[in-house]
Amino acid sequence: MDKRFSVLWVMAAVLIVFYSCKNNDEVFAKKVTTGLNIVNASVDTLNFFLNGTRQNNTSSLYPGGQSYYLSVPAGIQNYQFKKIGTSAILFSLPEDLTDSTYTSVFVYGPSASETLKTTDQLDTITGHLDTTQVRFVNVSPDAGALNVFVGDTISFASVAFKSSSSFAAMASGVKEIKIYQASTSLLLKDTSIVFQPAYIYTLYSKGLLKGTGTAAFNVGVAINVN
Secondary structure, eight states: OHHHHHHHHHHHHHHHHHHHHHHHTOOOOOOOEEEEEEEEOSSSOEEEEETTEESOOSSOBOTTOBOOOEEEEOEEEEEEEEETTOOSOOEEEEEEEOTTOEEEEEEOSSSGGGEEEEEOOOOOOOSOTTEEEEEEEEOOTTSOSEEEEETTTEEEEEEOTTEEOOOEEEEOEEEEEEEEETTSOOEEEEEEEEEOTTOEEEEEEESBTTOOGGGBOEEEEEEEEO
16 A cells, blocks of 8 residues: 555656646747827817726826827727716727837727727938928818928828828928818918927827817827837
């Protein structure tokens, strides 16, 4: 009996060592992430959530605000948006985001169909510290295609609704911004914006031509790199 007990004990010890080694050799799945920037081009102050967890923890997204790039899981995820001070989900937004990239989502209304996703090619310019980059995104539903002039050197021609230009390089400093309807010579917006050196910016239209107050047509500024 003692001999048989000893054999069983040795076998048990061998199995414990085997499974211990197996567990030590186990390869855990790599957590793959991506960068997501939410830009609020709507009239509501928003919070956005992933699996019930609020992502914009620093502050709510006020009209014209942004989350900047937050690290979120890559792949298919379902995001929820809520108005500040409410528990009801305003809308859900399923997105399939590629790992190790940068994405912006522009929210210009209270539904998933009133969003625009852009893949952001953030190529920093080295050796030219006085240079900045800018692009234009059109999320004004009733404005049609837009012509945009940034200072004397940069222009974006006929940018359609729910589309984006590429980033363009220019000298930093104060620039006059003029936005026209592409089909007419009607000037919709004339303002000046200070562009800091070595930054990357997105100018975007927001609001409605027939809107009033915070819903009126305007231009917003989002920072992609600073």
